[in-house]
Amino acid sequence: MIPNKLLALGGEEIGARQTTQRSLILEYLRAQKTHPTAKQVYVGVQERLPGVSLSTVYRTLGWLRDEGEALELNGIDGLAHYDGDISDHGHFTCVRCQKIWDVELDLPQLDHRDFEGKTGFKVREQRLDLYGNCDSCGNKEDE
Amino acid sequence: MIPNKLLALGGEEIGARQTTQRSLILEYLRAQKTHPTAKQVYVGVQERLPGVSLSTVYRTLGWLRDEGEALELNGIDGLAHYDGDISDHGHFTCVRCQKIWDVELDLPQLDHRDFEGKTGFKVREQRLDLYGNCDSCGNKEDE
DNA sequence: AACTTATTAGGAATCATTCCCAAATGCAAA
DNA sequence: TTTGCATTTGGGAATGATTCCTAATAAGTT
Structure with a gap:
């Protein structure tokens, strides 16, 4: 079943x-x-x-x-x-209705070796998030 | 005062x-x-x-x-x-101790017109977040 | 089918965040 | 500098997501 x-x-x-x-x-x-x-x-x-x-x-x-x-x-x-x-993808969040959508993006695989070298940190994941207004929310600003 | x-x-x-x-x-x-x-x-x-x-x-x-x-x-x-x-910068989060640091990065100003055109959404902000292990947390994986 | 152990249901506990309102304060005008 | 009033504060209650606890249940093995 x-x-x-x-x-x-x-x-x-x-x-x-x-x-x-x-x-x-x-x-x-x-x-x-x-x-x-x-x-x-x-x-x-x-x-x-x-x-x-x-x-x-x-x-x-x-x-x-x-x-x-x-x-x-x-x-x-x-x-x-x-x-x-x-799978590797980004997200778009509507700051008005707060829904989240997938974003297919070609985020270049950034080179973190410089950052890692300076800090001793180890980067394991990167995320790109976009924020704005979705279609339904009428592209209105709230400022 | x-x-x-x-x-x-x-x-x-x-x-x-x-x-x-x-x-x-x-x-x-x-x-x-x-x-x-x-x-x-x-x-x-x-x-x-x-x-x-x-x-x-x-x-x-x-x-x-x-x-x-x-x-x-x-x-x-x-x-x-x-x-x-x-100011425009990214963040690194240690997945072990959960602290957050600033990351100076040259995130290319991505062109969102394609995404905006397809969806009708309006992108107003983009954030890049890195995740991994910080120096103090010994670069250990927890898997 | 019986046994062992992981998993579940359900409710209580925890904790960040918001809400509410009487008291206090900033600020402008007299 | 005082007065008057709208904004802001303090503190405690309310809300709501998430976690914790435990007896009952179900998965998988022999």
């Missing part, structure tokens, strides 16, 4: 069990074009699994993030948003 | 009053190299103004953000961090 592939999260998993909740949450997340909050995932998954709990949604989303199967985005609404697309 | 310049926030202010709290909060924020949370600003300002309230700190930081005098960063700790440096 539950496709095994959905939880083929690398072979190094030890003791990770395949549950209906995990399968449906990941399936739901991957089907979204927007980037839902935990609450929104909860509501969406409830349609197929009415008894699911909010705790499980939070726990599972955190687990997917730790497994590298989902991105956790820090929205300007102060909430965590989740993105099931882990 | 309180330098006027600190609150010279553009001439278009109407009815904005210069208070000890506002002056000290902005002064404190600008003196920080790290990017403190509201609570940290509260603690820092308390040293000079013991009676200041947390409400006022939150209210004032939001006001500075709205006035364009401070940046509000969405930390991976889920908390809002504030940056009194409004």
